Amino acid sequence: MRIAYLGPEGTFSEEAALAWATPRGAEVVPFSSFPALVQAVEVGLAEQAMLPIENSLEGSVSGTVDLLIHETDLKICGELVLPVRHFLVGVPGTTLAEVRTVTSHPQALGQCRRFLERALPGAGQVAALSTAAAVAGVMEAGVRSQVAIGTRRAAELYGAEILAADIQDFDNNVTRFVVLAEADAPPTGQDKTSICFSVKANVPGALYEVLGVLAAAQIQMTKVESRPKKSKLGDYYFLVDVEGHREDPPIRAALERMAEVVAELKVFGSYPASPVPVPATSRAGA
Numbered sequence: 001m002r003i004a005y006l007g008p009e010g011t012f013s014e015e016a017a018l019a020w021a022t023p024r025g026a027e028v029v030p031f032s033s034f035p036a037l038v039q040a041v042e043v044g045l046a047e048q049a050m051l052p053i054e055n056s057l058e059g060s061v062s063g064t065v066d067l068l069i070h071e072t073d074l075k076i077c078g079e080l081v082l083p084v085r086h087f088l089v090g091v092p093g094t095t096l097a098e099v100r101t102v103t104s105h106p107q108a109l110g111q112c113r114r115f116l117e118r119a120l121p122g123a124g125q126v127a128a129l130s131t132a133a134a135v136a137g138v139m140e141a142g143v144r145s146q147v148a149i150g151t152r153r154a155a156e157l158y159g160a161e162i163l164a165a166d167i168q169d170f171d172n173n174v175t176r177f178v179v180l181a182e183a184d185a186p187p188t189g190q191d192k193t194s195i196c197f198s199v200k201a202n203v204p205g206a207l208y209e210v211l212g213v214l215a216a217a218q219i220q221m222t223k224v225e226s227r228p229k230k231s232k233l234g235d236y237y238f239l240v241d242v243e244g245h246r247e248d249p250p251i252r253a254a255l256e257r258m259a260e261v262v263a264e265l266k267v268f269g270s271y272p273a274s275p276v277p278v279p280a281t282s283r284a285g286a
Contacts, residue, residue: 001026003179004037004046010132010154016082016177017050018153034063038072041180048077049180054223055084056174058107064178065227068268069196069237076194076269078179083277086112086168089135089160090147096163099123103134104149112149115167123147135160174277184246184269191245192222194268197258198229198237207238209261217254219244237264245270 005017007030017028029046031037037049051064068076086108090099096119102109103126109116116123128134134148139158147163148154155162178194185191199206214221223241244251246267259265 001048002046003028004031004040004049005029006034006037006051007031008130008132010135010151010157011130012082012084012151012175013050013052013177014132015151015153016052016080016175019082020050020078020080020177020179034067035071038067038074038180041074041182042072047181049074050080050177051180052175053079053178054176056172056176057111057170060225060227062227065239069227069239069266070230072180074180074182075184076178076271077181077183077185078271079192079274080177080179081174081274081276082177084111084168084173084175085152085166086131086149087152087155087162088112088115088147088164088167089150089155089162090138091142091144092159092161094144094147094161094163096120098144099147100145101126102147102149103128103137105129105131105134108134108149111169111173112167114169115164119164119167132157176274179271185271187245187247187270188272190273191243191248191270192241192273193244193246193251193270194239194241195255195258196237196239196264196266196268197262198235198264200261200263202234210238210258211240213254213257213261214240214242217250219250219254243273 003017003021003026006013021028040046041049052061053064054060101124106127108131131150132154135150135154135158138146138148220243225239226236229235
């Protein structure tokens, strides 16, 4: 089995793909964009695709959400929650006193702001296309004045030395990935279902009427958000995750009732719920 992920090697996406693929004896294959991941499964270049869908600090990944709404009928068959661990890496032998520039993806720089202000207050910051690209660039330059923020995997791939570990500002920072395939997963008893809908009219109580179906059935929501419909200002799709599988009788009945009161309803899929990792208890350099 082949798992498509957003490359290059050494990114959090590859880390998530490997965590999913290794226990299943699958191989991971990098692609250059979210649409390319979806197309890889649709045309048979891969059996599954792993995409980030939300981060606990930054919120939803709009590219993935929009693909699910507008551009594919692939189903969510699994999810994986990955702790976001950032490492300061550089040419072997580098000391913090030598550092003049720190490079990484802008989100990584922002998520390590406290560490950078305290440990490297005089260092400039340079944005890179990805954390992996930042590590590769530093190692290619080969000078001790430049360091990068990246993953442990990127450090191993490019031969960088880890100068400080777990430098992220928040230990509970996690990214949730979803796995897309031609079909979703069978019931396990510990499942989630993701759906998308729009209301028939933008009038008082329209959303309440739809969500009231779930409340009346005692179905627990784990996530709710809105996305623009891309038609006109003020029109939205609503995305909801609930506990349970679409084949469970209460969920099935609720979906049938919701279909009667909404304008559009799309079930992204049902899949086993992934446990949320326990946050790290300490961070080097904090």
